[in-house]
Amino acid sequence: MESGPPYQFTVYNHEAGVNLFKILITLNELDLTEYLLDFGKEEHKEEWYTKMMPNGRIPMIIDHWNNDKIVWESNAIIKYIASRYDTEKRLVVTDPDEETDMDTWLFFQASHQGPYFGQLQWFSFYHEEPVPSAVVRYAKETRRILGVLDNVLKDREWLVGGKITIADISFIKCNEYASKHLLGATFDFAAEFPHAARWHAQMMERPCVKRVFKFKAEQDCGRERQHVTGETVSAFAERMGCGIEVGGVVQVAV
Numbered sequence: 001m002e003s004g005p006p007y008q009f010t011v012y013n014h015e016a017g018v019n020l021f022k023i024l025i026t027l028n029e030l031d032l033t034e035y036l037l038d039f040g041k042e043e044h045k046e047e048w049y050t051k052m053m054p055n056g057r058i059p060m061i062i063d064h065w066n067n068d069k070i071v072w073e074s075n076a077i078i079k080y081i082a083s084r085y086d087t088e089k090r091l092v093v094t095d096p097d098e099e100t101d102m103d104t105w106l107f108f109q110a111s112h113q114g115p116y117f118g119q120l121q122w123f124s125f126y127h128e129e130p131v132p133s134a135v136v137r138y139a140k141e142t143r144r145i146l147g148v149l150d151n152v153l154k155d156r157e158w159l160v161g162g163k164i165t166i167a168d169i170s171f172i173k174c175n176e177y178a179s180k181h182l183l184g185a186t187f188d189f190a191a192e193f194p195h196a197a198r199w200h201a202q203m204m205e206r207p208c209v210k211r212v213f214k215f216k217a218e219q220d221c222g223r224e225r226q227h228v229t230g231e232t233v234s235a236f237a238e239r240m241g242c243g244i245e246v247g248g249v250v251q252v253a254v
């Protein structure tokens, strides 16, 4: 079974990629090993990469211990990892109806939280000219999505099955980003969405989650500060010497 490199997965990411977090957290929770490759120069648009990942985006993984199986779309990735390697069912449910519910939340995350939060980020920080109506629309949608989660989490601790699953994990990074940057300095997560905030805070306290956030913060070379200082992407790229390539193995052992 175990041939090839001394780690199981190669994980392709962009230095600013948010969808990476759920993958690293899932791998860490399951004590699996990976080599992380952070692009910084649009390598994900190059032919060698798009041959493997037709959408030309990140993240993507290669499972070296399963015939170099390629998987992309972050929620398909965490589902693949869990369905193959979570033998003790630590991060998944087993009842078929609950599994459908888990998939529903994974699809909701990928079709609602990811795109709406992503558009708010785009129109807030990256779009060429200011489009206030787009910022207003996507800020409203971002709040609406948080409201959906808040409402559901009023009377349950986790989204599905009374325990943390990959569905919960899939929401962590975008919620963290929204609560810190996207909805402005005055946004108070706990005051506006107390149940979603409680759920989020509980996940942020998990040792594996803390470890992944710490690891990425150390690798990020100021990306997070970009939003705090209001620095533009091009000024950031210039200051950093046009792109950063960072590779490293996340330590899974405590």
Ligand SMILES: N[C@@H](CCC(=O)N[C@@H](CS)C(=O)NCC(=O)O)C(=O)O
Residues within 6 Å of the ligand: 014, 016, 017, 018, 019, 020, 044, 056, 057, 058, 059, 072, 073, 074, 075, 110, 114
């Ligand atoms: N639904 C996809 C989203 C993939 C995606 O949009 N990735 C972004 C970064 S998180 C990306 O590749 N951006 C760079 C680009 O568009 O060139 C997933 O969950 O994997």
